[in-house]
Amino acid sequence: MTIKSRILMSVAAFALAGTAPALAQTEIQWWHALTGANNDVVVKLAEDFNASQKDYKVVPVYKGSYPDTLNAGIAAFRAGQAPHILQVFEVGTGTMMSAKGAIKPVHEVMKEAGEKFDPNAYLPAITGYYSTAKGDMLSMPFNSSSMVMWYNKDAFKKAGLDPAKPPKTWPETFEAAKKLKAAGYDKCGVSNAWATWANIEQFGAWHNVALSTKVNGMAGFDAVLNFNKSPAFLKHWTNLVELQKDKTYDYSGRTNNGEGRFTSGECPIFLTSSGFFGNVKANAKFDWGNAPMPYYPDVQGAPQNSIIGGASLWVMGGKKADEYKGVAKFFTFLSDVDRQVKLHTESGYLPITKAAYEKVKASGFYKDKPYLETPILELTNKTPTDNSKGLRYGSLVQIRDIWSEELEAALNGQKSPQAALDAAAERGNQMLRQFERTAQR
Amino acid sequence: MQKNAYFQGLTIPFLLLLPQLAITVVFFYWPASQAVWQSFLLEDAFGTSTEFVWFENYQTLFADPGYLKAFINTVIFSTFVCVFSLSIALLFAVMADRQIRGAEVYKTLLIWPYAVAPAIAGVLWIFMFDPSLGMLARGLQSLGIPWNPRLNGNHAMLLVILAATWKQISYNFLFFLAGLQSIPKSVIEAAVIDGARPMRRFWTIVFPLLSPTTFFLLVVNMVYVFFDTFGIIDTVTGGGPSGATETLVYKVFSDGKGGSNLGGSAAQSVVLLIMVIAMTAIQFRFIERKVSY
Numbered sequence: 196m197t198i199k200s201r202i203l204m205s206v207a208a209f210a211l212a213g214t215a216p217a218l219a220q221t222e223i224q225w226w227h228a229l230t231g232a233n234n235d236v237v238v239k240l241a242e243d244f245n246a247s248q249k250d251y252k253v254v255p256v257y258k259g260s261y262p263d264t265l266n267a268g269i270a271a272f273r274a275g276q277a278p279h280i281l282q283v284f285e286v287g288t289g290t291m292m293s294a295k296g297a298i299k300p301v302h303e304v305m306k307e308a309g310e311k312f313d314p315n316a317y318l319p320a321i322t323g324y325y326s327t328a329k330g331d332m333l334s335m336p337f338n339s340s341s342m343v344m345w346y347n348k349d350a351f352k353k354a355g356l357d358p359a360k361p362p363k364t365w366p367e368t369f370e371a372a373k374k375l376k377a378a379g380y381d382k383c384g385v386s387n388a389w390a391t392w393a394n395i396e397q398f399g400a401w402h403n404v405a406l407s408t409k410v411n412g413m414a415g416f417d418a419v420l421n422f423n424k425s426p427a428f429l430k431h432w433t434n435l436v437e438l439q440k441d442k443t444y445d446y447s448g449r450t451n452n453g454e455g456r457f458t459s460g461e462c463p464i465f466l467t468s469s470g471f472f473g474n475v476k477a478n479a480k481f482d483w484g485n486a487p488m489p490y491y492p493d494v495q496g497a498p499q500n501s502i503i504g505g506a507s508l509w510v511m512g513g514k515k516a517d518e519y520k521g522v523a524k525f526f527t528f529l530s531d532v533d534r535q536v537k538l539h540t541e542s543g544y545l546p547i548t549k550a551a552y553e554k555v556k557a558s559g560f561y562k563d564k565p566y567l568e569t570p571i572l573e574l575t576n577k578t579p580t581d582n583s584k585g586l587r588y589g590s591l592v593q594i595r596d597i598w599s600e601e602l603e604a605a606l607n608g609q610k611s612p613q614a615a616l617d618a619a620a621e622r623g624n625q626m627l628r629q630f631e632r633t634a635q636r
Numbered sequence: 637m638q639k640n641a642y643f644q645g646l647t648i649p650f651l652l653l654l655p656q657l658a659i660t661v662v663f664f665y666w667p668a669s670q671a672v673w674q675s676f677l678l679e680d681a682f683g684t685s686t687e688f689v690w691f692e693n694y695q696t697l698f699a700d701p702g703y704l705k706a707f708i709n710t711v712i713f714s715t716f717v718c719v720f721s722l723s724i725a726l727l728f729a730v731m732a733d734r735q736i737r738g739a740e741v742y743k744t745l746l747i748w749p750y751a752v753a754p755a756i757a758g759v760l761w762i763f764m765f766d767p768s769l770g771m772l773a774r775g776l777q778s779l780g781i782p783w784n785p786r787l788n789g790n791h792a793m794l795l796v797i798l799a800a801t802w803k804q805i806s807y808n809f810l811f812f813l814a815g816l817q818s819i820p821k822s823v824i825e826a827a828v829i830d831g832a833r834p835m836r837r838f839w840t841i842v843f844p845l846l847s848p849t850t851f852f853l854l855v856v857n858m859v860y861v862f863f864d865t866f867g868i869i870d871t872v873t874g875g876g877p878s879g880a881t882e883t884l885v886y887k888v889f890s891d892g893k894g895g896s897n898l899g900g901s902a903a904q905s906v907v908l909l910i911m912v913i914a915m916t917a918i919q920f921r922f923i924e925r926k927v928s929y
Contacts, residue, residue: 273683290681295684447786455768461768593891599876603787606787633687
């Protein structure tokens, strides 16, 4: 991959040197991690942009999975060959923003290029995740999703539940899962993908409970995890552990590998990303729907708002002013209302601007497809608080592994829920302290 | 005097050695020394801030209970994979070495799994044993066995051991078969004439004569379980549940690649390197004595 891109770059450099300066197109390298239909979206966007003007040429390059793309970007930067735009998943946000010299904040790029840029035009629940505590936007949101509860309407009918009224709270969800279990879904009543995203990160935001000090890490790398002291977390984990015993709740792994359990009809209630939509549409042979994530009604303020997943576009540092200008133009192009409307309605990604959302809403699109609006309703349910803006921890990939390990230890009975929560916070804090030392502030 | 009869001066011998030396230096010593250097540094992912911390990465490592756990996992995993893959391969080779019909087809089929990449091997086993999708997993569940490698650490460990063993059997089989075929028939015929039964012939003649092959395979298998199996572990369990299948090499991979913790990961690779060097040295020093060439 690196060799290929090097060849590409040297060819590009040669081409630039060979042509007359007046005709020279500035190339913008865009490394991304999207496959299949989503890859087509990326290529189409680049083609449309290149056709819309003559000065800049955006070249999209597929670099593998999200972690692969991040690692390719890191390796390229170390070798002085970084692309201009790097797509990074939300988990890598802390890593990216701590590398001061390696990236150039989007708000600076836009300002220096003189592009019209109003941070308030974007949906705060989305941009908040990628902004500093002061509100400066660091990266450009691109494909965003959130976590929703998918449910099998046919199974609901079979169990005597009303498919038009999915459970709203966790106690109701567990009741429904028990009924479903009695109706033959005995391997799994309710489950979720992305173990820690569902049971720690989204859970904290949705219940307005802090995961750590310092605005969940957004106000400083000296954040200390303290969610283990929250009664809401203890209650939820205790319930999961209890219900795992008879499979009313059944664990489905750390990533989204378990999503097939929903589409195959094994798990009738399944919490996972709203981005699961394409898969459900293609593979579920039953009537389905989705609903906001359940909450505990006795937790004050719940439900608050959900947080996003997905990825954003980072601008890498050390490039020429002219190239940054091209990047800025491309970002303006991406934020265009009609383009966002099209992206949202065709790919299922969330719109990033308020205007685009309003326009889709006004068109009546959601009447037929309410399941595409559920994640937006969750994200915008209330004005985000310090506990629900998002989270920003260095080494989050490793911390998520640690959290998963502890959740697994609780579910398989090695540890009590409280001991597992304590260990999750304590071991996470060790990672945070180490990261704090390497991070430049 | 005689030396000069072969080479005048040192230039030509060095020139002849150069390609091999260059390959060794570029592909082994250079990366290895980089890893040693990296293990003394504390660095952010992009390398924009670097601090020399002496042995701190090692101290952190040995203070981490997860590292000890990974060590124990590695011992369990490597022992089972080595013993299973060697003994099953030997059994197959002895069977295939007999005069049986269709022996060639048999042998070819046994060699196939070696062509499968570790990650693909992992996926194949997941297809069979995934608790909700796997055919065999459903069979186990219908027998009343609560098979669930997603949460049960022992089940997960068993699954990766099976996958890693299956992958290695064909390689071992190939070498054992070649070893068996190079044993002179006259020796065995002499034993038959003396009235030795098959089992006795095997343990007193075939097995000792096969010892160079067995020893070679032991070393190769050790290296295989320590370094090449992370693809299988990554696809089958991802080191879970709760770290039950996280081996030393998988930890190097997940901490370094997933966690961007280069210093810690480099320290782990150095420790691993030293361990494997030590083990290989011990094998050559003590076990090789028992090998009769």
